[in-house]
Amino acid sequence: xxxxxxxxxxxxxxxxxxxxxxxxxxxxxxxxxxxxxxxxxxxxxxxxxxxxxxxxxxxxxxxxxxxxxxxxxxxxxxxxxxxxxxxxxxxxxxxxxxxxxxxxxxxxxxxxxxxxxxxxxxxxxxxxxxxxxxxxxxxxxxxxxxxxxxxxxxxxxxxxxxxxxxxxxxxxxxxxxxxxxxxxxxxxxxxxxxxxxxxxxxxxx
Ligand SMILES: Cc1cc2nc3c(=O)[nH]c(=O)nc-3n(C[C@H](O)[C@H](O)[C@H](O)COP(=O)(O)O)c2cc1C
Numbered sequence: 001x002x003x004x005x006x007x008x009x010x011x012x013x014x015x016x017x018x019x020x021x022x023x024x025x026x027x028x029x030x031x032x033x034x035x036x037x038x039x040x041x042x043x044x045x046x047x048x049x050x051x052x053x054x055x056x057x058x059x060x061x062x063x064x065x066x067x068x069x070x071x072x073x074x075x076x077x078x079x080x081x082x083x084x085x086x087x088x089x090x091x092x093x094x095x096x097x098x099x100x101x102x103x104x105x106x107x108x109x110x111x112x113x114x115x116x117x118x119x120x121x122x123x124x125x126x127x128x129x130x131x132x133x134x135x136x137x138x139x140x141x142x143x144x145x146x147x148x149x150x151x152x153x154x155x156x157x158x159x160x161x162x163x164x165x166x167x168x169x170x171x172x173x174x175x176x177x178x179x180x181x182x183x184x185x186x187x188x189x190x191x192x193x194x195x196x197x198x199x200x201x202x203x204x205x
Contacts, residue, residue, distance in 0.1 A: 003033025006186060007084050007094035007123075009116035012042020013135040015098035015160045016050040017171070019043075021179040022097050023066045029188060035072045036084050036091075037062060038115050042100065077114045084119040093129035093186040094119055097179075098160050101136045101143045107155070108146040124153045131185050135160040156185050166194040 006026055010019040019039075026035045039047065039061065047065070048054045055061040062072040075082045083089040096103055096116060106117040107124075123130040132155050136143060147157045158181070162174035180193035 003031055004092040004186075004188070005034045005036070005090060006032055007036045007038070007091055007119050009094065009096040009099070009103070009119065010037070010039040010043040010047070011096060011098060011100040011103040011116065012040055012046050013098035013100040013160070014046065014050065015133070015135050016043075016047045017175045018097045018133060018160055018179055018182075019047070020051060020065050021172075021175045022095060022182065023062070023069070023072060025179060025183060025190060026188075027066050027069050027071055029190075031188060032071060036082075036119075037072050037074050038077050038084075038119065039074070040077050040100075040103070040114065040116060046098075075115060077116055079115055080112075080118050082115055082119075085115060085122065087122050087126045091119075091123065091126075091128060093131070094123045095131045095133065095182055095186065096120060097131075097133035097182065098135040099132045101134065101146070104132060104134050104143065104146045104150060107132065108149040108153070120155075124150075124155065127154060129186055130155045131158050131182055132156070133158050133160045133182060158182055158185065165196060 026032050053064045055064055062069045062074050107120045112118040112121045120130055151157050162178050168174045180190045183190055
């Protein structure tokens with residue numbers, strides 16, 4: 001069984017830690033065979049600022065984000081000729097994490113102006129799962145309308161908003177819980193995921 005093929009877009013919104021955790025969990029997941037990773041220029045800047053990771057060459061970035069990564073294949077955001085730019089290439093789902101309001105706007109309006117926007121557009125037209133982890137606050141009417149447009153076209157809008165009801169002890173707990181919820185939407189439920197069982201049952205399932 002080759003496993004699922006997942007596309008991950010990383011754009012220049014705050015929350016590079018979400019991208020790293022997502023890649024770590026996808027790399028570790030036996031149900032996943034291949035991860036196509038695309039990082040926008042601004043995304044690379046945020047990875048450098050927030051995670052302190054600067055690759056001497058771009059192609060080394062996956063290994064720096066997830067040491068020992070074997071499934072993660074980095075594609076240049078300018079390469080609109082990559083396999084994931086075509087609907088004929090089988091992909092099981094895509095996540096943009098974090099997703100800027102700019103990337104949201106491109107996707108909501110079908111601009112396909114870089115590989116992230118094109119691969120997302122392909123997911124929408126092929127009726128494949130697309131999760132947008134939008135991060136901005138406050139949100140303008142433009143952002144809200146773009147979210148509505150993308151959602152109406154089939155995207156799952158999953159604002160990068162951490163939860164506190166499971167009594168997190170660290171930032172990593174917050175990031176992991178959120179990313180596990182994202183993976184649920186790719187039909188990749190995680191064994192370590194916290195699931196609320198009602199106020200009376202606070203233990204993990
Ligand atoms: C430190 C920093 C933090 C940013 N945070 C956000 C953010 O949370 N949300 C957002 O929509 N844009 C944010 N931006 C702005 C985007 O990076 C900028 O609009 C960029 O052009 C987006 O390009 P991309 O969508 O191709 O990654 C941030 C920029 C910087 C430098």
